[in-house]
Amino acid sequence: MAATQVVLTNVDRGIWQESLRLDASSGIKLAGSPDWSLQKTTLRGGLSDSVEVVTVDNGALSMSVFPTRGMGLWRGQYRGIPIEWKSPVARPVHPKFVNQLERGGLGWLNGFNELMCRCGLSFNGPPGNDNGAELTLHGRIANLPAHYVAIEANDAGVGTLGVTGTVDETTMFGPALRLSSTVSTEAGSNSITISDRVTNLGAQPTELELLYHTNIGRPFLAADSRLVAAIAEVAPRDPHSATGATKIARYPGPITGVREEAFFFELLGDKSQQTSVMLVNAAGDLGISLTYSLRELPCFTLWKNPQADADGYVTGLEPGTNFPNFRGFERAQGRVISLAPGATYSAAFTMTIHDSAAAVKDAEARIKSLQTREPIQHPQPIAKYSQV
Amino acid sequence: MAATQVVLTNVDRGIWQESLRLDASSGIKLAGSPDWSLQKTTLRGGLSDSVEVVTVDNGALSMSVFPTRGMGLWRGQYRGIPIEWKSPVARPVHPKFVNQLERGGLGWLNGFNELMCRCGLSFNGPPGNDNGAELTLHGRIANLPAHYVAIEANDAGVGTLGVTGTVDETTMFGPALRLSSTVSTEAGSNSITISDRVTNLGAQPTELELLYHTNIGRPFLAADSRLVAAIAEVAPRDPHSATGATKIARYPGPITGVREEAFFFELLGDKSQQTSVMLVNAAGDLGISLTYSLRELPCFTLWKNPQADADGYVTGLEPGTNFPNFRGFERAQGRVISLAPGATYSAAFTMTIHDSAAAVKDAEARIKSLQTREPIQHPQPIAKYSQV
């Protein structure tokens, strides 16, 4: 039983692998699957030029990670089922082509097409001036590259595969935060876990906002797909979203020109504050769930954007330390973390694919068992969640 | 008779050629010239680092194309005559070094040195806020790289050479336009043709502005060079340009510190609405012409910038779908195209070198034959063309 690690990038030591593949041909045997692989490629050309992609394939589920884009998740597949969405931004975009100040601070949208990108670390939410700090949409982390990247195969048990990356979001006279992220999965399994540690490298307390913008399209999302969640309280983000408040958990098919809706949730968890949310298709035989701790990620945002396919038919399941409002508002609501010098904030979630009616039913039952009291459903935005 | 195509870049398929040369040594024979070549290089160092250059050489005329800069034309030569201008920005600039928001939205000028760059696709003209959209000078397309590039040699007839590129100008919650451009030339000929197709990839109608900023310097431009055009109507862009309105078609030599002038034209075409404009030198033995359809490119802008050589002695012959005014004004004048979902707008022009008195005379005669009525020459800006 042994772990084999390969460092792909270590700027401090001059290590860089342009491309590399590790699989069973190396002699490493994983009990869970013979078909596993860990593969690094570096894209060339177009807006994708120099984007690094590390793909973890456990033999059943594969997931591509972007070290160049803050260790976000590009897209995956499970036994041939795509785990992705189709953005109008069709290909990976290198941060050098993303000017976050464009479009009045919304330039982040020029590179937005991941299955999961982090919003943070110092701030997320809309752009604006927060006590002298010029914030841009959803912060810097998704457009910062990792200076350290490693892959690992461990043959203990069924076998585990992982990719780890370290990304610094620092500046002079400003916050200095480090993200260390590991994406791991068991050989042959139907799930993948993202485990993050964010450390304040500075000598003074600093603010942290962290939201996992997890974006799901077809085939999980389609007409009559449903959200399954254990809800303590929920409210629409804004008056427009309020028009959809009676059918929060149900999705329409694509509607050309529809405006996005967003809803803010407090969820219910088990005794240890674990919860799950799941998106299920209409037939009830395909679902994707996120499982995580409400202690780490107390705020859940649902983003409904059922635009025409060509415009990005997608929904966002977004666990976070905060809601993606302007940081000043979140601070006033006590939802911005103050991280002490040297301190670390940990957060993790597991994404699981449920590809049969039985598997979906089982996951749904577990979520529903958490619904131990009536949800409070606000038809209009509330002051606790939204700047109304 | 066969066409040989080589794909240089295809991001979706992981194809990338850092450098490549295709010429007669491949066994492909073109009747028009034995000395043809298609060559890809990738520049390294300085502001040019990673700029791709594809040079099409038909044995007499060569032209370098920038896949990295929206399929613009860098510079060319015909039988040793340079087709170019000398910008203070001396070398190709990779878009990663161009922050279009700099200089109050004029940052585009930090990378401006091409023989031809497109202004567009969603907008061109000066920066400003257009109903909430933050526009920067001349739009995004010239600083977007192609995700697909291919070269082709076809031995039919005298033989044709071409380079094709596809560039996406898209974003989330915004326009999604695709440019497919082919630069082609016949072996041994004195001309090159740019054929563009712009497609709305989105599900909703979107606006299109497209202008070919074709910039010509010595030896075509010098003291007493002339513009030859078949003019329906012409007016100066602004009061300063009005001071030059009596000598629109004539050029001075370099004048240190001179302010640029611009003139807006409606041109006359033949029965099929084809027209040509030509810049001719003082001796009348060297000219460069653009030939195109007024149906596709109804607006012609002449940019006169006879600065000192060190500051960029140049003139712009600029066919477009619109004049390079602020988009809001152009929209009000009905000169902004609304492109339906999935619809394609096509535009093309041919650039020809005329390197003898006879050739110039012939081209001039053909243009003059289009002047079937007296041109309307406005001494001052007019409301139809300029925000006066």
Next chain:
Amino acid sequence: MAATQVVLTNVDRGIWQESLRLDASSGIKLAGSPDWSLQKTTLRGGLSDSVEVVTVDNGALSMSVFPTRGMGLWRGQYRGIPIEWKSPVARPVHPKFVNQLERGGLGWLNGFNELMCRCGLSFNGPPGNDNGAELTLHGRIANLPAHYVAIEANDAGVGTLGVTGTVDETTMFGPALRLSSTVSTEAGSNSITISDRVTNLGAQPTELELLYHTNIGRPFLAADSRLVAAIAEVAPRDPHSATGATKIARYPGPITGVREEAFFFELLGDKSQQTSVMLVNAAGDLGISLTYSLRELPCFTLWKNPQADADGYVTGLEPGTNFPNFRGFERAQGRVISLAPGATYSAAFTMTIHDSAAAVKDAEARIKSLQTREPIQHPQPIAKYSQV
């Protein structure tokens, strides 16, 4: 006796060396040391991706130069003593990751970690609108890459090593300045010389501001380190700095959360207007000095930033053509250079390490000998130096 030159980068000629090492194994013998080397590497990964580093090692002192960052100095060492500081921005940052417009024009700070970076060339100081020109903090030059780089070993005398780079800071309709910089050192010596020439490539006069932001941390800087300088006149930059005016020349150890102070100096020189400034440690057995001409660099700024180590414990010794105030103010004070078309401004300084009590004592005595009159010490900002 011969000089061996290797061109590492020449964009115009298509020359590029990704990595290269020249040392005694080449057969070149330098009398001053057998252990010299000139080495080029190109970093990969993280924010450092594609940053070129040229390290000049004279056998005793080595210095790493950033062609990619305007020929700044990253860091060095002398007989194992680090010559550097520790910025919260831990690794070299490629300009493609620096958006100078961020943070309200302070984005330059996102890439700030060099031992020496130039502020300029068209402007330095704080951001703002200067008669229509949108200035960003400290100008463009530190984020512009060299289009020409060469190394040279010369065996004359004890032997000399050098690296030369050429960086263009140009734009259309704007200033066109060229920096040619040579970093040179004698084999086995304790010093290195930076020699710059800035040329106006344009046809019209243009403004020049040039400041050498030389940033020094441990072990030179520590509690009770001292500045040694021959002072004609000195004043605090602002009211906050005035609180430190009684102890300008003395440094505290790190103080968490302390605000930076800055002081503006007119220094005294010898008959040929040469002067030196030196930072000495508390024990008086380690010092670092800058020696230069007051004719070339009449303004000296001292930046005291004794923050916690994690936040960047550092001091800046900053000779310049001006003080780093807003350009409009410096112009009004007559401290902005007007460079005629084709004219060149030269500036140079030598950095020397003094690693014994005797060496420090000797250097201090030479500086003190320049103090031929009482320094004028202003307790508060003065109108000549600061916009008060």
